[in-house]
Amino acid sequence: MKLRLRTLALAMAAAGAAGAMGVAAVASTTSAEPIQPIVRTPPADRQMVELGKKLFFDPRLSRSGFISCNSCHNLSMGGTDNVRSSIGHHWAQGPINAPTVLNASFNVAQFWDGRAADLKAQAGGPIANPGEMGFSHEMAVDVLRSIPQYVDEFTRVYKKAPLDIEQVTQAIAEFEKTLVTPNSRFDQWLQGDTKALSAQELAGYQLFKGSGCVACHNGAAVGGGSFQKMGLVSPFKSSSSSLGRYEVTKQEADKYYFKVPTLRNIELTYPYFHDGSAATLHDAVDVMGQVQLGRRFTADENDKIVAFLKTLTGDQPAIVLPVLPPSGDKTPRPQPFN
């Protein structure tokens, strides 16, 4: 136990780690690496998770009846939509790249600018955003309250009627907390399987640590623990108008600060950066080297780092598609075209 705690302290120190990282995840390794294996913990309330899964996949939380959480955080595609910026209500172009929902519970806060403290607070955002799901909390709740099987299920889970938006967002958040991706090859290596990585991948990891990437991309989620300036060493030219953390704090010093994204499953979550401007991992590593570290990686170095990054793809959540309860006769119908 003493050894374990000491190892934990070392790991936390090495990582410059924020409290948002799962302590359980850290404690499970005996290594002092700045990255810890990610661990899936059993949900506290399975019924709530099942309800949240339905809501996550239910496009009736949007005005059109067409867009669900899964539309932009597609669990077939690393919890993202793999486009530069998302498509919203009436084909609105989103202002920012959709971050992955996988391992999002490890983030210090949600959204690129951290404007939501946690997953529950985040879940309400897109529903009411005119350029995303284009609905309102009131209308979404009205729809759900009109669906008999949902009413029954909410009552079973919460023992409190009528259902409300707090229950809706809590259930979605509880489902999202289960979207953790353990057992990547890198985690296998962290846990002692020395053959889990090739020489090239291991060289990539050494470069990743040695050149400073790990200063921000650390902890169980290999990121997600802090806000950092995009364009730390040289300006990052972007088509996005987002000012990042400044939008929340209105502090001049927070301009262009964004939440450091997780690198877990990064092979699946292209394109990269808050503006989705890097189409490939090679592009992303190249730009990061220049604007964050003031360094031009050689092609060989770039290849090695990319090879390492691809070892961070973990077991994707095994999602059995929910069967959604049918609308009742009085359920307000979606309005996709007006």
Add this chain to the structure above:
Amino acid sequence: MKLRLRTLALAMAAAGAAGAMGVAAVASTTSAEPIQPIVRTPPADRQMVELGKKLFFDPRLSRSGFISCNSCHNLSMGGTDNVRSSIGHHWAQGPINAPTVLNASFNVAQFWDGRAADLKAQAGGPIANPGEMGFSHEMAVDVLRSIPQYVDEFTRVYKKAPLDIEQVTQAIAEFEKTLVTPNSRFDQWLQGDTKALSAQELAGYQLFKGSGCVACHNGAAVGGGSFQKMGLVSPFKSSSSSLGRYEVTKQEADKYYFKVPTLRNIELTYPYFHDGSAATLHDAVDVMGQVQLGRRFTADENDKIVAFLKTLTGDQPAIVLPVLPPSGDKTPRPQPFN
């Protein structure tokens, strides 16, 4: 065996049954009812089905990278999108209601106007339709050929490279053939469980048979076996400009003929009719009575028929969401906004 064949012949006669109905499904019942239990048969090629499932869920078959087969044939929602007409590329409004993909292999042909002979022929349609997925077969194949894991999987399944659109549509069709929904309460009743239906539901079934609905809605899929005129007894006023079967045959006599939709899982596949104009089952039964049968069902009759129709909801396919292979560095990127 003799008895079985005679029963089969009776059932076929009672149903006015088309060849499209699965004979296996009919033979499994010993009843002479005009509806037969629906039976899920094991797929011929599981690897092809798995590949087809990936393709069914892959939005990279659309120009935007946002729309997959599952967008409009959502397997969480009875294989439909539950809107009057579908949302396509750039939020295009579709001309017709998306029919369910569930049990679609039992249809005499595909699309409301039957312009595709089978599921394989159907699968290519939406990909290249400018108002649906907005892509082309060539571009879709280019995308798939650039994704290393797909190339491997197609080669494993087809033993023939390079992959082509025929392979793509065949795999999707083979997946769709697995989307069969057995074990509805009505099927349990057909198979001898006399307690599976309530008195009201059974009365609804008797009305369904006695008033003529069953003339078109029969067989294992309770429909899907023939084309019939929408507005047989009195004109059906529609906002849709579709002329139905006429669009295919250009025969005057085929105007306003549409494929009879399956009533399997009808509780889940609202809104109803080719124009999606009936929001509820009560509406649909009312209109059908008037325009097809020249009859006004009383509220009590309507309730009974609706109660019966809801017994046709079968076990929904248990779909484990596929994990899609990531795009390669050279994969053409989706173009949602230009």
